[in-house]
Amino acid sequence: MNEKAALIIIDMVKDTFDPKKKLKIASYATKIIHPINSLSAKFRENGLPVIFATDSFREDDFIFSGKMEPTSLEGTKGAEVIDELDQEPEDLVLPKRRFSSFLNTQLELWLRKENITLCAFAGIATQVCVLTSAMDAICYDFKAVIISDCSAAYSKEIHEQILNIYRHTPLYPLLRVVSSDELVSDLKNYKNFQ
Numbered sequence: 028m029n030e031k032a033a034l035i036i037i038d039m040v041k042d043t044f045d046p047k048k049k050l051k052i053a054s055y056a057t058k059i060i061h062p063i064n065s066l067s068a069k070f071r072e073n074g075l076p077v078i079f080a081t082d083s084f085r086e087d088d089f090i091f092s093g094k095m096e097p098t099s100l101e102g103t104k105g106a107e108v109i110d111e112l113d114q115e116p117e118d119l120v121l122p123k124r125r126f127s128s129f130l131n132t133q134l135e136l137w138l139r140k141e142n143i144t145l146c147a148f149a150g151i152a153t154q155v156c157v158l159t160s161a162m163d164a165i166c167y168d169f170k171a172v173i174i175s176d177c178s179a180a181y182s183k184e185i186h187e188q189i190l191n192i193y194r195h196t197p198l199y200p201l202l203r204v205v206s207s208d209e210l211v212s213d214l215k216n217y218k219n220f221q
Contacts (some may be wrong), residue, residue, distance in 0.1 A: 031141070036079050036080070051181040087213045101124075121134060152180045153179060161173050170203075
């Protein structure tokens with residue numbers, strides 16, 4: 028079997044880390060910056076794509092008609108990737124209007140053009156955007172991996188509960204939960220990954 032993987036880093040945007048917003052997830056998300064940078068470097072060294080899928084909402088979006096406050100608005104600094112994450116010119120930045128990285132974006136077409144077979148998901152939040160993106164990857168016939176030490180939720184308990192549910196899914200091995208080290212080890216079994 029020969030997989031070609033893409034690393035998709037979800038919603039690591041400035042609004043989430045803004046201390047004025049006092050979001051609970053920020054402290055957990057800060058802890059995954061270094062592991063994401065390490066893994067993205069490994070992907071780039073091996074010629075594999077790194078994609079930043081970022082919230083890019085509009086103030087009148089349907090999702091803000093409930094309790095959710097407007098955040099990460101299209102065209103604002105708050106919707107930009109945080110400076111602490113390493114970015115390279117060849118990385119794809121993919122603004123998204125909803126939780127999934129696939130919904131109403133060109134991600135599926137881009138992945139197919141690049142012959143990607145495996146989507147590796149990192150970022151926030153495990154229980155919403157990371158999970159919906161992973162599930163949509165399966166719906167579009169890509170294998171999906173949720174990277175346990177490169178994703179976070181607003182509590183360690185919620186993060187672990189979601190991961191444990193999907194560690195025991197009948198979708199295995201199409202959908203897996205692995206650490207970044209396990210992912211690198213798996214990818215080393217494939218051609219051209221060092």
